Amino acid sequence: MTTSNTTRGDASSQSPLSPGINWLSDLKRSRKPGPFFGEAQHTWSGASTCAVHAGSSDDPRTGAVGTPIYQSSTFLLEDDQYNSIHDGYARDRFIYARYGNPSQWAVQQKLAALEGAESAIVFSSGMAAITTAVLSFMDKGAHVVASKELYGGTYNLFNQELPSLDMSATLVDPRDFDAIEAAIQPNTQILYFEAITNPLLTVVDIPKIVEIAKKHRLRVIIDATFATPIGLRCLELGVDIVVHSASKYLNGHSDLIAGVVLGSRKLIDQVWPRMLTYGGSLDPHACFLLERGLKTLAIRMQAHQDSAFALATYLEQHPAIEKVFYPLLPSHPDHALAQRLLDNATGNVTFVVKGGDGAALALLKALRLPKQATSLGGVESLISLPFNSSQAGFTHQQRVDMGILPGTVRLSVGIEDATDLIADFKQALGQMTDKTETTHA
Numbered sequence: 075m076t077t078s079n080t081t082r083g084d085a086s087s088q089s090p091l092s093p094g095i096n097w098l099s100d101l102k103r104s105r106k107p108g109p110f111f112g113e114a115q116h117t118w119s120g121a122s123t124c125a126v127h128a129g130s131s132d133d134p135r136t137g138a139v140g141t142p143i144y145q146s147s148t149f150l151l152e153d154d155q156y157n158s159i160h161d162g163y164a165r166d167r168f169i170y171a172r173y174g175n176p177s178q179w180a181v182q183q184k185l186a187a188l189e190g191a192e193s194a195i196v197f198s199s200g201m202a203a204i205t206t207a208v209l210s211f212m213d214k215g216a217h218v219v220a221s222k223e224l225y226g227g228t229y230n231l232f233n234q235e236l237p238s239l240d241m242s243a244t245l246v247d248p249r250d251f252d253a254i255e256a257a258i259q260p261n262t263q264i265l266y267f268e269a270i271t272n273p274l275l276t277v278v279d280i281p282k283i284v285e286i287a288k289k290h291r292l293r294v295i296i297d298a299t300f301a302t303p304i305g306l307r308c309l310e311l312g313v314d315i316v317v318h319s320a321s322k323y324l325n326g327h328s329d330l331i332a333g334v335v336l337g338s339r340k341l342i343d344q345v346w347p348r349m350l351t352y353g354g355s356l357d358p359h360a361c362f363l364l365e366r367g368l369k370t371l372a373i374r375m376q377a378h379q380d381s382a383f384a385l386a387t388y389l390e391q392h393p394a395i396e397k398v399f400y401p402l403l404p405s406h407p408d409h410a411l412a413q414r415l416l417d418n419a420t421g422n423v424t425f426v427v428k429g430g431d432g433a434a435l436a437l438l439k440a441l442r443l444p445k446q447a448t449s450l451g452g453v454e455s456l457i458s459l460p461f462n463s464s465q466a467g468f469t470h471q472q473r474v475d476m477g478i479l480p481g482t483v484r485l486s487v488g489i490e491d492a493t494d495l496i497a498d499f500k501q502a503l504g505q506m507t508d509k510t511e512t513t514h515a
């Protein structure tokens with residue numbers, strides 16, 4: 075009764091590209107952006123101005139500066155609310171906290187402003203956002219073509235959950251456009267890629283993916299967690315739906331789990347009823363933390379990139395290091411693409427230590443600044459090894475086939491000063507070289 079726009083996502087009949095039915099995507103016809111507080115579409119050009127002000131509002135009752143936390147599970151029902159339920163615009167009113175609440179609207183408005191999206195929904199995790207978004211745009215029996223370089227949870231969604239729902243996925247090399255096209259079947263509905271992959275930091279050519287999708291009338295969903303809306307404006311490049319794990323750079327302080335799905339109001343209106351059913355709604359206090367974290371997103375991303383670039387450059391010339399992957403290094407295979415597409419996009423650096431996984435373990439022990447933990451995107455540097463954490467479920471040979479060589483280290487560079495990070499790596503790598511020399515002596 076509260077689901078106004080629940081038509082299953084049928085990519086062919088609702089595509090804005092389908093001739094003669096362009097009015098279906100015409101926002102003016104029946105939909106407005108949001109739901110947001112007020113009508114005002116901001117006109118700020120700067121990402122930091124949006125990050126600080128969009129969606130945030132002072133408390134009208136007390137004058138308290140900043141958005142209050144609306145810690146309420148339910149809202150008073152008056153004529154307006156009853157009418158919204160009856161007439162199918164309940165997403166634009168407050169009724170029950172899972173359906174939507176003021177804390178969610180505030181942070182959704184900020185995220186939408188940063189991403190240049192008409193609408194957004196926050197979720198209780200990145201995986202809740204991804205699963206809900208993918209299932210919102212797949213019919214019974216549908217197929218998705220996705221990157222073979224995927225976050226583990228997403229890999230499991232495609233490989234284990236989809237088949238149990240009578241759906242399927244083909245995983246392809248994200249740099250091989252012929253393979254992507256060849257994998258498209260008559261029942262394919264989605265192209266799904268991560269903008270920057272983990273751990274090799276492959277940069278995906280999104281304009282090219284969009285071009286293939288347009289040709290075959292498919293929807294494009296991009297996980298832009300590693301790139302953030304500061305680093306990459308997916309929707310401007312023609313992507314239909316952007317998803318992020320907000321647990322990473324968006325929140326930036328390693329103190330909450332959240333996700334977000336963004337896109338046109340029309341498409342996000344199709345995600346909303348699935349969010350209601352699957353239930354991954356974000357609680358008001360987490361909304362507040364995320365909204366607060368987002369205010370510094372643009373300056374944090376600049377600091378992440380500056381420190382990561384300086385450290386990656388240092389590591390690349392160090393004799394104890396075999397190889398460094400960072401998209402802004404000229405040695406990275408996607409360097410030209412990264413320069414074209416990305417700007418302050420990521421603080422993640424992956425490198426290979428000479429001497430294999432044993433040497434990598436010794437390095438982690440010798441480092442003082444980076445904390446040994448999975449995850450990424452926090453203000454503090456985090457370091458981990460794929461072989462015993464993120465990619466531990468694969469055999470040695472499977473990891474090598476994926477390009478993850480022995481001695482591979484994942485480093486999420488925080489916003490610490492590059493001089494301190496470099497000094498720490500210098501002393502840690504120095505200890506290792508000393509040890510090697512002693513053993514050899």
Ligand SMILES: *Cc1c(COP(=O)(O)O)cnc(C)c1O
Pocket residue numbers: 199200201202225227268272297299300318319320321322331332333
């Ligand atoms: C962490 C992550 C996810 C999952 O997000 P959660 O918030 O942990 O559920 C999805 N995609 C990428 C690229 C991630 O790094």
